[in-house]
Amino acid sequence: MVTAVDAQREAVCALHAELVRYGLVVWTAGNVSGRVPGHDLFVVKPSGVSYDVLTPDSLVVCDLDGDLVDGPWAGGDLRPSSDTAAHAHVYRHMPHVGGVVHTHSTYASAWAAAGLPVPCALTAMADEFGGEIPLGPFARIGDDSIGRAVVATLDGHRSPAVILRNHGVFSIGRDAASAVKAAVMCEDVARTTHLATALGPVAPLPQDDVDALFDRYQNVYGQQPAHQDQGASA
Numbered sequence: 001m002v003t004a005v006d007a008q009r010e011a012v013c014a015l016h017a018e019l020v021r022y023g024l025v026v027w028t029a030g031n032v033s034g035r036v037p038g039h040d041l042f043v044v045k046p047s048g049v050s051y052d053v054l055t056p057d058s059l060v061v062c063d064l065d066g067d068l069v070d071g072p073w074a075g076g077d078l079r080p081s082s083d084t085a086a087h088a089h090v091y092r093h094m095p096h097v098g099g100v101v102h103t104h105s106t107y108a109s110a111w112a113a114a115g116l117p118v119p120c121a122l123t124a125m126a127d128e129f130g131g132e133i134p135l136g137p138f139a140r141i142g143d144d145s146i147g148r149a150v151v152a153t154l155d156g157h158r159s160p161a162v163i164l165r166n167h168g169v170f171s172i173g174r175d176a177a178s179a180v181k182a183a184v185m186c187e188d189v190a191r192t193t194h195l196a197t198a199l200g201p202v203a204p205l206p207q208d209d210v211d212a213l214f215d216r217y218q219n220v221y222g223q224q225p226a227h228q229d230q231g232a233s234a
Contacts, residue, residue, distance in 0.1 A: 005073045008034045008043050008176075009056040012099075015180050020051050022184045024103040031081045034176035035091055035098045040064045042091055046078035060084075064092050066144075082141055089147025090172060094154075099176030101183045104168040107191035111135070112163045118190050121202045125193075126210040127217035128185045130158030138165040146170070158214065161186040 012034040019025045019032065028051070033044035043059045060080040061073040066088035068074055081087070087100045111118050111133075118133040120126055125133070136153035139145035150170045153162045160182040161171040169186050173179035196202050205213075 004036050008036050009059045012043050012176050013054055013056040013059055015176050016051055016054055018180050024105040024183055024187055030103045031083055032176055033087045033100045044084055045081050047081050064088055085144040086146035089144040090150055093151045097172045099173045099179035101171045101179040103183050105187040107194050108163055108169045108187050111190055112165055112167055115165050118193050119202055119204045120210055121204050122189055123213055125189045126205055126213035130214040131210055133159055133161050133163055133186055136162045136164045
């Protein structure tokens with residue numbers, strides 16, 4: 001288990017730098033967590049720690065109730081993120097999720113302040129989100145209320161991201177890297193769509209086009225494993 005925890009701490013620490021790289025966070029806000037494969041544990045950013053001093057050893061290890069785990073993986077005396085209960089709730093109720101990200105990225109948070117979902121008016125949105133980026137309810141920080149809002153809003157939705165009213169973005173993925181990608185893409189399309197609203201009404205894509213684009217991106221786009229015919233010569 002030490003190896004699995006250590007590997008996840010390394011990976012999640014590196015992914016926090018991606019939030020800074022893409023301008024999704026300021027100061028100490030935001031966090032990434034990652035489920036430890038094969039164990040009912042996850043690693044998460046400690047509360048209030050600056051990104052430029054974050055190390056794998058400073059990441060905190062919790063169980064799926066959000067409680068700090070004893071042992072060399074606990075992160076010393078550091079307290080876990082104030083969003084830990086929300087992350088834990090997502091992991092408990094969405095077993096396919098291996099990573100959770102929270103940001104207050106500028107344009108997505110503007111949609112949150114306006115109380116509006118981001119309409120699916122771009123092929124990039126259809127590809128990544130399979131429709132609009134949904135708006136979830138306001139929920140207070142500190143317990144599992146945010147986690148409940150995330151799970152309820154994404155239930156039956158293809159989007160890996162949700163914008164919580166008056167708050168910001170929570171994104172999920174099969175692993176922490178996928179959740180970070182969803183957060184990056186959420187801010188990108190939120191920015192473009194916001195700029196488009198200055199030009200006039202935004203025209204959402206027809207649903208059949210959204211479905212076709214989503215299917216292509218999820219199942220065809222990118223490098224596929226090389227086909228090897230049985231018995232074929234090199």
